[in-house]
Amino acid sequence: MAMDTRKDIHNSEVPVLCQSCEARHNGMCGVLEPSELVALSKATRVVKQPAGAELAAEAEPVASYANVMRGVVKLTKTLEDGRQQIVGLQFAPDFLGRLFTQSSAVTAQAASDVELCRVPRAALERLIAENPALEHRLMQQTLRELDEARDWMVTLGRKTAAEKVASFLYLIATHLDPSKEEARHFDLPLTRADIADFLGLTLETVSRQLSKLRADQVIAIANNRHVDVFDMARLKKRCG
Amino acid sequence: MAMDTRKDIHNSEVPVLCQSCEARHNGMCGVLEPSELVALSKATRVVKQPAGAELAAEAEPVASYANVMRGVVKLTKTLEDGRQQIVGLQFAPDFLGRLFTQSSAVTAQAASDVELCRVPRAALERLIAENPALEHRLMQQTLRELDEARDWMVTLGRKTAAEKVASFLYLIATHLDPSKEEARHFDLPLTRADIADFLGLTLETVSRQLSKLRADQVIAIANNRHVDVFDMARLKKRCG
DNA sequence: CCGGGGCTTTGATCTAGATCAAACCGACGC
DNA sequence: GCGTCGGTTTGATCTAGATCAAAGCCCCGG
Numbered sequence: 001m002a003m004d005t006r007k008d009i010h011n012s013e014v015p016v017l018c019q020s021c022e023a024r025h026n027g028m029c030g031v032l033e034p035s036e037l038v039a040l041s042k043a044t045r046v047v048k049q050p051a052g053a054e055l056a057a058e059a060e061p062v063a064s065y066a067n068v069m070r071g072v073v074k075l076t077k078t079l080e081d082g083r084q085q086i087v088g089l090q091f092a093p094d095f096l097g098r099l100f101t102q103s104s105a106v107t108a109q110a111a112s113d114v115e116l117c118r119v120p121r122a123a124l125e126r127l128i129a130e131n132p133a134l135e136h137r138l139m140q141q142t143l144r145e146l147d148e149a150r151d152w153m154v155t156l157g158r159k160t161a162a163e164k165v166a167s168f169l170y171l172i173a174t175h176l177d178p179s180k181e182e183a184r185h186f187d188l189p190l191t192r193a194d195i196a197d198f199l200g201l202t203l204e205t206v207s208r209q210l211s212k213l214r215a216d217q218v219i220a221i222a223n224n225r226h227v228d229v230f231d232m233a234r235l236k237k238r239c240g
Numbered sequence: 241m242a243m244d245t246r247k248d249i250h251n252s253e254v255p256v257l258c259q260s261c262e263a264r265h266n267g268m269c270g271v272l273e274p275s276e277l278v279a280l281s282k283a284t285r286v287v288k289q290p291a292g293a294e295l296a297a298e299a300e301p302v303a304s305y306a307n308v309m310r311g312v313v314k315l316t317k318t319l320e321d322g323r324q325q326i327v328g329l330q331f332a333p334d335f336l337g338r339l340f341t342q343s344s345a346v347t348a349q350a351a352s353d354v355e356l357c358r359v360p361r362a363a364l365e366r367l368i369a370e371n372p373a374l375e376h377r378l379m380q381q382t383l384r385e386l387d388e389a390r391d392w393m394v395t396l397g398r399k400t401a402a403e404k405v406a407s408f409l410y411l412i413a414t415h416l417d418p419s420k421e422e423a424r425h426f427d428l429p430l431t432r433a434d435i436a437d438f439l440g441l442t443l444e445t446v447s448r449q450l451s452k453l454r455a456d457q458v459i460a461i462a463n464n465r466h467v468d469v470f471d472m473a474r475l476k477k478r479c480g
Numbered sequence: 481c482c483g484g485g486g487c488t489t490t491g492a493t494c495t496a497g498a499t500c501a502a503a504c505c506g507a508c509g510c
Numbered sequence: 511g512c513g514t515c516g517g518t519t520t521g522a523t524c525t526a527g528a529t530c531a532a533a534g535c536c537c538c539g540g
Contacts, residue, residue, distance in 0.1 A: 077390065079480055083398040087390035098387075100380060105387050132372035139379045140340060142386060147338075147345050149389040150317065150327035156396040157440025158323040161497065192518065200397025205497055207519055223506090224518065240319055401527065432488065445527055447489055463536090464488065487535085494529070504519070510512090 015041040023067040027093030031133045043123040055108040065097035071114030072189035075106040086198035112189045163240035164199040165209035255281040263307040267333030283363040295348040305337035311354030312429035315346040326438035352429045403480035404439040405449035
């Protein structure tokens with residue numbers, strides 16, 4: 001079909017649900033031809049999940065992959081005695097799931113209310129096998145996630161509590177809204193306890209450090225969740 | 241060539257250097273046809289580097305990728321004020337390098353004496369573009385590295401010093417010798433200072449915890465570097 | 481045989497962040 | 511309007527691990 005070579009000029013052949021989807025622009029679906037997208041969309045299902053919903057459990061088989069369309073998903077690992085660590089946050093339009101293995105090594109939980117586009121395992125794996133460009137795109141995201149995980153290892157292993165909290169705020173400011181490079185205003189997608197689990201701290205320490213940033217006029221916080229960053233450069237400097 | 245379909249039965253067509261190489265068995269070269277291996281081997285070069293040699297610098301362009309053939313490579317990140325974190329260790333036959341980007345996000349340094357098989361950027365990227373199986377294999381390794389990075393985030397964020405040191409020893413016991421699942425005897429590839437940088441501790445704390453494991457008869461240490469694990473199960477239990 | 485330089489161990493003290501405890505705040509149901 | 515409940519803040523105290531300090535060990539070179 002001649003149109004296939006002009007997929008970026010208009011998208012009349014693209015499924016309605018996909019037309020405004022972030023994954024179509026910056027996510028994995030951007031590499032699919034309209035015909036592939038139509039075929040894939042027959043197998044996908046958009047689902048909404050409330051904050052707190054468990055999307056996949058550590059060491060449990062997962063029947064489907066997903067793209068995050070809206071909201072934030074947290075990936076956690078837990079030691080036998082209950083100590084918990086958040087090992088990653090996924091924002092729209094990130095791909096969600098551990099490719100090529102039956103069960104996930106992490107627990108995935110909705111941090112905020114989320115909207116996911118679920119893709120059955122088999123359908124996606126078939127498409128990957130047929131279309132190397134899709135695997136390439138997913139490889140790119142995986143490499144980015146690995147870079148980010150390693151950055152975070154520095155934060156966990158070598159930064160002070162103050163630097164950790166500043167780093168967290170900066171991470172959210174740069175990742176929450178896919179349309180902005182650095183957002184000055186945003187709602188925190190995590191509770192203080194979750195932030196602590198992401199930073200390797202206690203919730204009391206997180207709260208104290210946020211209070212300090214507020215006292216120092218770097219940020220303002222309204223309703224516990226809403227953050228205004230007065231001076232992004234100053235916040236960045238505090239990241240260590 | 242009919243032989244191509246029988247590449248696992250014998251390897252008379254495989255370059256001499258590759259025949260006993262770990263990468264040919266468990267590394268990325270395992271997916272290459274003999275003909276591809278011959279072509280690739282024309283561009284590769286085996287190099288030895290002494291412990292401490294810098295193989296790639298953070299934010300500096302890298303001219304080639306490599307496979308680790310022998311020894312251990314440490315990947316580090318450094319904050320402006322000099323605080324350092326080791327964000328990964330690469331053992332034979334791991335692939336070394338950040339695909340699809342000009343410059344590395346980490347510093348790569350030989351932790352022990354190492355032997356590398358260097359592949360020029362362009363040659364490998366061309367081969368990847370031609371052979372999706374190779375990208376698939378590299379994707380598998382990248383996913384495994386991501387899993388390991390996330391496991392380590394739990395260690396960094398939530399474990400005690402004692403658990404961190406035990407976890408490090410267990411990591412080495414399971415990764416250093418590609419032919420063994422769990423080695424009871426091995427030489428530590430890192431100094432106490434490096435171990436500290438990997439665990440987010442000080443070298444004094446590492447030393448104290450090693451002394452404690454020795455006092456508790458979990459391990460013995462000879463010549464600072466050589467470790468004997470008396471009871472692997474007990475070591476594992478101490479990993480938290 | 482002696483001296484110096486890495487690396488490591490061990491000891492004494494200090495402190496960032498944990499833990500324990502109490503109060504606060506806003507939302508919600510009754 | 512009032513109690514209660516999840517999440518948060520703030521305060522007082524405690525402790526794991528950092529920091530500071532001093533040997534010790536091993537290897538190498540003279």
